[in-house]
Amino acid sequence: MAATNKRRWAAMAGGVTILALALAGCGGGSPNDGGTKTITWLVGNTENSVASADKVAEEFMAANPGIKVEIETRPGGAEGDNIIKTRLSTGDMADVFNYNTGSLLQQIGPAQNLLPITSESYLGGVSDSFKPVVTAGSDIYGVPFGTGMAGGVLYNKKIYEKLGLSVPKTWDEFMDNSRKIKDAGIxxxxxxxxxxxxxxxxxxxxxxxxxxxxxxxxxxxTANKVKYATDPAAVKGFEHLEEAGKAGLFNEDFASTTFEQAQAKLIDGEGAQYPILTFALANMKLTYPDKLNELGLFPLPGDDASKNKLTVWMPDASYIPKSTKNVEEAKKLQAFIASKAGCDAQTSAVGAQGPYLVKECVLPEDVADAVKDMLPYFEDESKNSPALEFLSPVKGPALEQITVEVGSGIRSGKDGAALYDEDVKKQAKQLNLPGWN
Structure with missing residues (x-):
């Protein structure tokens, strides 16, 4: 009998919204009608995350007609983190849920709360470079959802071409370009x-x-042997932020501009360069599909052009909580997510904003130009480094407030780095890391 798609919205306690995408079998929509097993999948509430999960669930259910997937959503940031931790602690977590990899994974007690999948055959298809960021102790807990991404500078290629600028490979070149752009009234x-x-x-x-x-x-x-404020290489990120702000190189309304408005400024040519995570490309593909290839990407430059490397981020992962009563079905969904079919479903929904961390997955030929700029750095490990959060569990919660102060001229880069060094101490001690007590 022909299957039909159903969507329903409901409210959870605490105001969290659930988007239920159900592929109903014949005869009606009760949770286990006709022998169908229902499982839940919790994902982020961004347009990109929901669209990707919708399509993966649709394709998965078509291939597994005995399983129905209901998609729940949660907000991002600290509110979303608290929801994850609360639902895990109360045993009320969805059968599968998406969450961070790297240091933030360690904060939700994977050994206590998550189902290890170390021996599952489908892990063989996951890239080896991804596995360490979903590992705690000797066990692996998650599979990649989404693509790798980078923290770099998205730039408007039309502005660069009009002003005769070349992609900078050093900080000095970046500042020179920025001054020329300012002189042009942009x-x-x-x-x-x-x-x-x-x-x-x-x-x-x-x-x-x-x-x-x-x-x-x-x-x-991690061992508390170096600090941002006193390490000559680490402090430069704070100092560069201070330098660019003091030079008047930011948009005049930087304090009130939102993430979405910044994307519009870049696309429309009101601004030329936007240091950002490249997942912004997914949002821009949905909003400005005809202009996406007017953007390029380059790494945030340092001092040495011969060591011009890209800082890369691993995607989130899909995990299974120990509290699930549907282990077999949850693992089937996890296996599908970590397959070519899972990647293809995500690509068809939102495109690809970077390389997949599943070995058999390939990017489409029409991938955005900014993604093409990223690929050489991913393909050659000597040209990239994972972000610190994937190499160390130490990350303080106040960094975004500190960098706002530094960029706004309220605090110097050196003072901001020192304040951040203080910010990370509490978390490091909570994690009982050697050298911090």
Whole structure:
């Protein structure tokens, strides 16, 4: 009998919205009608995340008619983190849920709360470079959902071409380009401090330059042997943010500009360069599909052109909580997510904003130009470094507030770095890391 798609919206306690995407079998829509097993999948509430999950669920259910997937959504940021932690602690987590990889995974107690999948055959298709960021102790817990991404500078290629600019490979070249752009009456560097997390990219996106100068920085930082304020390579991200702000290179309304407005400024040519995570490309593909290829990408430059590397981020992962009563069905969904079919479903929904971390997945030929700019850095490991959060569990919660202050001229880069060094202490002690007590 022909299957039909159903959507329903309902409200959960605490105001969280659930988007239920159900493929009903014949005869009606009760949860287990006709022998169908229903499982739930919790994902982020961004347009990109929901669209991707919708399509994966649709394709998965078509291939597994005995399983129905209901998609729940949660907000991002600290509110979303608290929902994840609360639902895990109360045993009320969805059968599958998407969450961060790297240091933030360690904060939700994977050994206590998550189902290890170390021996599952479908892990064989997951890229080896991804596995460490979903590992705790000797066990692996998640599979990649989405593509890898980068923290770099998206730039308007038309502006660069009009002004005769070349892609900068050093900080000095970046500043020279920015001054020329300002002289042309265009905002050189877009900042969007109304969406506070976006203020962090001058620091977070600079980490590949830190590792190029100090290859042991991540390990030494975790062991409390180095500090941002006193390490000559690490402090530069804060100092560069201060320098660019003091030079008047930001859009005049940087304090009130949102993430979405910043994207519009870049696309429309009101601004030329936007240091940001490249998942912004997914949002722009949905909003400005005809203009996406007017953007390019380059790494946030450091001091040495010969060590011009890209800071890269791993995608979120899909995990299974120990509380699930549907282990077999949850693992089937997890396996589908980590397959070519799962990748293809995501690509058809929102395109690809970077490389997939599943071995058999390939990118379409019409991938955005900014993604093409990213690929050489992913393909050659000597040209990239994972962001610090994938190499160390130490990350303080106040960084975005500190970088807003530095970029706004309220605090110096050196003082901001010192304040961040204080910010990370509490978390490091909570994690009982050696060298912090």
């Amino acid at each position: 905002a050189p560097i877009i900042q969007s401090y109304q969406t506070t997390w976006t203020s962090q990219l001058f620091v977070l996106g600079d980490f590949a330059n830190v590792m190029a100068a100090q290859p042991t920085f991540a390990a030494d930082y």
